[in-house]
Amino acid sequence: MAKPVKAVKSAAEKAIGTKQKRKQIPDYIKTPLGVKSWDEAAEWLAYRNIEDIECITPDLAGVPRGKMMPTNKFTSNTALALPSALFRKTISGDYPEESGDFRYDPNDGDLKLMPDLSTLCAVPWESDPTAAVICDLVDPNGEAVGYTPRAVLKHVIAAYAEKGWTPVVAPEIEFYLVARNTDPDYPLQPPTGRSGRPIAGGQAYSIAGINEFDELIDDIYHFSEAQGLEIDTLIHEEGPSQLEINLRHGDPLALADQVFMFKRTLREAALKHDMYATFMAKPIQSAAGSAMHIHQSVVDSKTGENIFSNPDGSESDLFRSFIGGMQHYIPRALVMLAPYVNSYRRLAPDMAAPVNTAWGYDNRTTAFRIPTSDARARRVENRLPGSDANPYLALAASLACGYLGMVNGLVPTDPTSTTANEGEISLPRGLLEAVSLMEEEEAFGSILGREFIANYAGVKRGEFETFMQVISPWEREFLLMNV
Incomplete structure (x- = not known):
């Protein structure tokens, strides 16, 4: 009987030794x-x-x-x-x-x-x-090469630092899972879930909708954990097989890096399960588009206090000016939030997306929503960016507009308490219009960089010319036999 006891003791000693070695790893x-x-x-x-x-x-x-x-x-x-x-x-x-x-x-x-x-x-x-x-x-x-995306965002963050401010952001990324599609002439279709049936629309916040893709979501979590990426929540959105991942708030550069890596991660996880993850702003004609909502606040770099709130908890003048800056400048920076021809298909009435620069308290039909929160967490949610936007440039543009509002003391309109995303669209309606507005705004030259603006505008015009070479199904349907 002595031998088994000795063997158990030896195994225990080895386990303790291994545990001690692990503790020594920095x-x-x-x-x-x-x-x-x-x-x-x-x-x-x-x-x-x-x-x-x-x-x-x-x-x-x-x-x-x-x-x-x-x-x-x-x-x-x-x-x-x-x-x-x-x-x-x-x-x-x-x-x-x-x-x-x-x-x-x-x-x-x-x-x-x-x-x-x-x-x-x-x-x-x-x-x-x-x-x-x-x-x-x-x-x-x-x-530093000023026209590269990371450099543009760093330049905006540095402008805040010069004022003694630190911006804090939290992106929310919507995306669709779609069946493999190797021929771009065919519309995208929802993938088959574990039930053997494609997911229909109207499944917002459905746990059953998420469970349809349990194994894929497990891989997303495992891949994310291995990379140190922190997912706050995951939900099923309104569209068929449309999901949303929310990230924890933090430093804008770190969060842009996370979104950049998350997009890779989600695509790779989807491919492993024989489907695509797409971040197109409007991938399915009759379904809701995909946004990248950005929650934004600003804290005092020394005290860590939210500068959007006064000591008594009321709204500060800087909070109002941040909103005023968003209202005034975002239409001129929209091409950084809606960077492709497809992006403007999402920004349409009755499609759960903003169509103007209205703001309001806990009003999801506005471009700039103020979520219900205590004074320390007071923030502005920018609901205009599409999921197709480069996260570095979307964050840079959004923060730059708020910054310009604060330093120039801009005053916002009155908040909107009614439905704001119906009727006339007051934003740029297409890519070329948005490019021209960005180029014409002199204030962007110093905070975003003139070289970046020239470079970005040239690329966007080139993309539009490429798009114009393609004949769409709409043209074949309505012009072929009628004109």
């Missing part, structure tokens, strides 16, 4: 997201036996661009570069003609990738141990 190695130095990065990668690194950065559309390399190359100070022309490319992969202030670098010189080690994370859907890191871009002189 926290920066165990964390799923981000390290502070290259030395920590090397240990973090070795601990996970990472073989490859994806060095990625968002282009103007929010598409991940970059390079993959072996881990030993990544940690050996290898120079990484991308051609500058990548940030003048349309969503269709074309390079538009030069026009106005839109110009190409005559040398198509390199931009250097600078890894932001705070974004280092695993890539859980890869079969080989792989990590990813988001990169900034600098020119040959080491200066």
Whole structure:
């Protein structure tokens, strides 16, 4: 009987020893997201036996661009570069003609990738141990490239910092799950759930609707946890197989990074289950569009107090001016929130989307909703951005408009207590109109950057010209035999 006792004791001792060793592992190695130095990065990668690194950065559309390399190359100070022309490319992969202030670098010189080690994370859907890191871009002189999306958002955040303010945001991302569709001439269809039947519309907040995709949602949670991405809530939205993920509030750059990575994560999880996740603003003709609502507040950088509230809990003048700035400037920045021809199909009456710049208290039919909250959590929800928007640019535009309202002391209209998204549309009705309004607004030059505005406008005009080359079903249906 002595031998089994001894064997059990030995196993227990080994377990205790293993537990003690685990306790000795530094926290920066165990964390799923981000390290502070290259030395920590090397240990973090070795601990996970990472073989490859994806060095990625968002282009103007929010598409991940970059390079993959072996881990030993990544940690050996290898120079990484991308051609500058990548940030003048349309969503269709074309390079538009030069026009106005839109110009190409005559040398198509390199931009250097600078890894932001705070974004280092695993890539859980890869079969080989792989990590990813988001990169900034600098020119040959080491200066930030102002027309890249991360740099634009950083510039807006810096403007707040100069005033002693810190913006806080919380995005909500709507998206559709759709059946595989390899022929763009055919409309998208809802996928089949576990019941064997496609999900119909009208399932807002339906738990049964979520349960139809339990295994997919489990993968979304597992992939997110492995990358250190924090999901606050997940719901089924109004459209057929339309879901929404809400993220916890925090720093705008960190949240833009999370949305950027979430989009990858959701697409990969969906593909694993033989379906697509799409962030098109209006993917299905008769169904609601997909938004990226942005909750925004601003705190005093020293005290941490919400500057939207006075000490007695009442609304501050800055709160009102933030709303005034949103009302005045957002129509001029709409192309950063609604970046494609398809985006404007969502911003239509009776489609659960704003059609003007009205604001109101807990009024979901307005563009700018003030959710019910206590004074510390007072915030403005911008309901105009589409889910198709580049998260860095959408956050930059929204925060820039509020900032301009505060520094210029703008006064908002009276709040709206009735339905505000019916009738006439007072926003730009199409892509070209929105581009022109952005270019004409002089105040954007300093906070968003003139080079960015020229570059972005040129790309958007190029995308519109590409769209105009396609003959739509509407044209064939109503013009073919009638004109």
